[in-house]
Amino acid sequence: MPFRPRYTGLIDKYRDRLPVRDDTRIISLGEGNTPLIRLSNIPRILGKEVDIYVKYEGLNPTGSFKDRGMTMAVTKAVEEGSKAIICASTGNTSAAAAAYASRAGITAFVLIPEGKIALGKLAQAMMHGAVVIQIRGNFDAGMELVKQVGKEAPVTIVNSINPYRLQGQKTAAFEILEELGGAPDFHCIPVGNAGNITAHWMGYSEYHEHGIVNDRPRMVGYQAAGSAPFMRGKMVDNPDTVATAIRIGHPQSWDKAWVVQKESNGWFDECTDAEILAAQKLLAEREGVFCEPASATSLAGAIKDIASGKIPAGSKIVCTLTGHGLKDPDTAIKQSTSPMLTVDATLSEVKAAILNNMAD
Ligand code: F0G
Secondary structure, eight states: OOOOOOOOOHHHHTGGGSSOOTTOOOOOSSOOOOOEEEOSSHHHHHTSOOEEEEEEGGGSTTSBTHHHHHHHHHHHHHHTTOSEEEEEOSSHHHHHHHHHHHHHTOEEEEEEETTOSOHHHHHHHHHTTOEEEEESSOHHHHHHHHHHHHHHSSOEEOSTTSHHHHHHHTHHHHHHHHHHTSOOSEEEEEOSSSHHHHHHHHHHHHHHHTTSOSOOOEEEEEEEGGGOHHHHTSOOSSOOOSOGGGOOSSOTTHHHHHHHHHHHTOEEEEEOHHHHHHHHHHHHHHHOOOBOHHHHHHHHHHHHHHHHTSSOTTOEEEEEEOBBGGGOHHHHHHHOOSOOOOOOSSHHHHHHHHHTTOOO
16 A cells, blocks of 8 residues: 655645754644645536635644644744743634643643624633633734733733734645645635735745746635725724624735735735624535635635626635634524424434425
């Protein structure tokens, strides 16, 4: 039987493109190497000749793309002798920080907006032993506090303002280029703090500059309509959306993301909560791919732009699905319309339930 070498995470794989030394102790959970799934039903439903791939980042170890950045940030924090890390988070960063800190044997402090993070993410932070600090305020307020406390306490900030985070996250673009053998025409991605869109552009640009590929995609960033500072052209003070992961009004990578938009000749757009949830459901029901609401923003936006022709027929499109659907079971159950039957434990009742619900 032919054997493959064990996959040991993105730092090992892309060591020569990341700021680590030969003797650096790598803190890894085997993150990266996520599937790029070609959609087989949705393009037909849309009635358009487009090739859509979803990069299923929900299959990272803690269920979101944050693991790519966190393996780098925690590896470097440990290398620099840090005993504690801190982040503000809408949930996924806190889950990743908690997991990687536990593996490294250091403490994670996580600031989260009270009542506004999805249940799965809270469970993760708690289970991995992070010190969870709920604040009566939103993510943006938490981020300001983290920046201030980072100056006064011996803690390393692991939000995406930590440059190692983006270094780790750029590897998602490497993987896409390697699998497609070149750049897609469009890369659609949800935008909150705008760290991930920035990191992807870094990755695409790095392979381009080194002559590994000869093109780069147009980057399209989609926001939730209630939290869309890039559409308003200014910061938003009271962001709101069902996609709590991107409930952010003051993006930390504001300037960088505008550069991405200009350099890549891309654009920003916004999706309503209804559009986001519809895309989440469509993916789950028609493609077997379960992502969290914020993640579905990339597909929701792509669907609109494909329909309008802004993304033309014949295009190759990659949509990043940033987090797993299991992160937010409440929203999923609330919007599900699948039949949920309760019957007696008898053959006749179970049989009737099946026969009455067969698809035509
Ligand atoms: N999708 C998900 C599932 C996220 O958790 C986030 C950000 C984004 C998209 C947006 O990425 O900020 O790089 O533009 N979540 C952060 C957190 C803010 O705390 O987990 P971005």
